[in-house]
Amino acid sequence: SQQGEEDPQALSIQEGENATMNCSYKTSINNLQWYRQNSGRGLVHLILIRSNEREKHSGRLRVTLDTSKKSSSLLITASRAADTASYFCATPFRDNYGQNFVFGPGTRLSVLP
Amino acid sequence: EPEVTQTPSHQVTQMGQEVILRCVPISNHLYFYWYRQILGQKVEFLVSFYNNEISEKSEIFDDQFSVERPDGSNFTLKIRSTKLEDSAMYFCASKTQGYEQYFGPGTRLTVT
Numbered sequence: 001s002q003q004g005e006e007d008p009q010a011l012s013i014q015e016g017e018n019a020t021m022n023c024s025y026k027t028s029i030n031n032l033q034w035y036r037q038n039s040g041r042g043l044v045h046l047i048l049i050r051s052n053e054r055e056k057h058s059g060r061l062r063v064t065l066d067t068s069k070k071s072s073s074l075l076i077t078a079s080r081a082a083d084t085a086s087y088f089c090a091t092p093f094r095d096n097y098g099q100n101f102v103f104g105p106g107t108r109l110s111v112l113p
Numbered sequence: 114e115p116e117v118t119q120t121p122s123h124q125v126t127q128m129g130q131e132v133i134l135r136c137v138p139i140s141n142h143l144y145f146y147w148y149r150q151i152l153g154q155k156v157e158f159l160v161s162f163y164n165n166e167i168s169e170k171s172e173i174f175d176d177q178f179s180v181e182r183p184d185g186s187n188f189t190l191k192i193r194s195t196k197l198e199d200s201a202m203y204f205c206a207s208k209t210q211g212y213e214q215y216f217g218p219g220t221r222l223t224v225t
Binding site: 031033035037041042043044045048088100101102103104105106 | 117146148154155156157158161169204206212213214215216217218219
């Protein structure tokens with residue numbers, strides 16, 4: 001099965017700075033999603049990008065997708081302490097059109113006040 | 114805003130015991146999922162359920178696991194004979210026809 005892998009594993013920045021996290025995957029996909037997990041809590045969906053899209057914005061979030069490199073990036077601009085969480089990319093579990101997801105190990109983001 | 118709920122929030126059980134983890138998905142959702150997350154590790158897909166049957170399952174979801182939708186609202190995960198390595202956070206998720214899955218807060222299962 002394919003798998004998303006995020007890097008870096010951990011990222012520590014100051015409030016107001018931008019945070020960039022990357023995700024790589026192995027096989028063809030029709031969509032890629034980013035989720036956030038606050039410590040000890042469930043996952044919260046942030047944004048979905050389809051394979052025919054290159055960039056997508058949602059508030060302070062910007063996601064890019066490069067299907068030729070099988071990679072995606074999540075940019076959080078003007079970070080806040082409340083953005084401190086783990087961020088995961090999710091790709092379809094089994095095939096291009098699967099609706100079940102594989103999550104990468106995540107990037108732990110710490111935003112320092 | 115509707116949300117997925119899970120009970121209990123924390124379950125402690127002895128090795129070899131059966132546990133049932135409960136989930137109430139969002140009411141108009143059609144697809145239901147269980148995932149688990151061993152402490153400090155990534156979220157792993159266990160099983161998906163649609164139209165009253167399992168639609169997909171991972172290698173983790175062996176004969177010790179079963180799922181059920183006993184009524185119109187609950188979605189349960191049963192582990193027949195728990196092992197120490199079953200200790201993890203178990204997340205339920207649900208969705209409609211789109212791709213976005215809505216996750217519950219999780220049940221922390223501790224097997225001693």
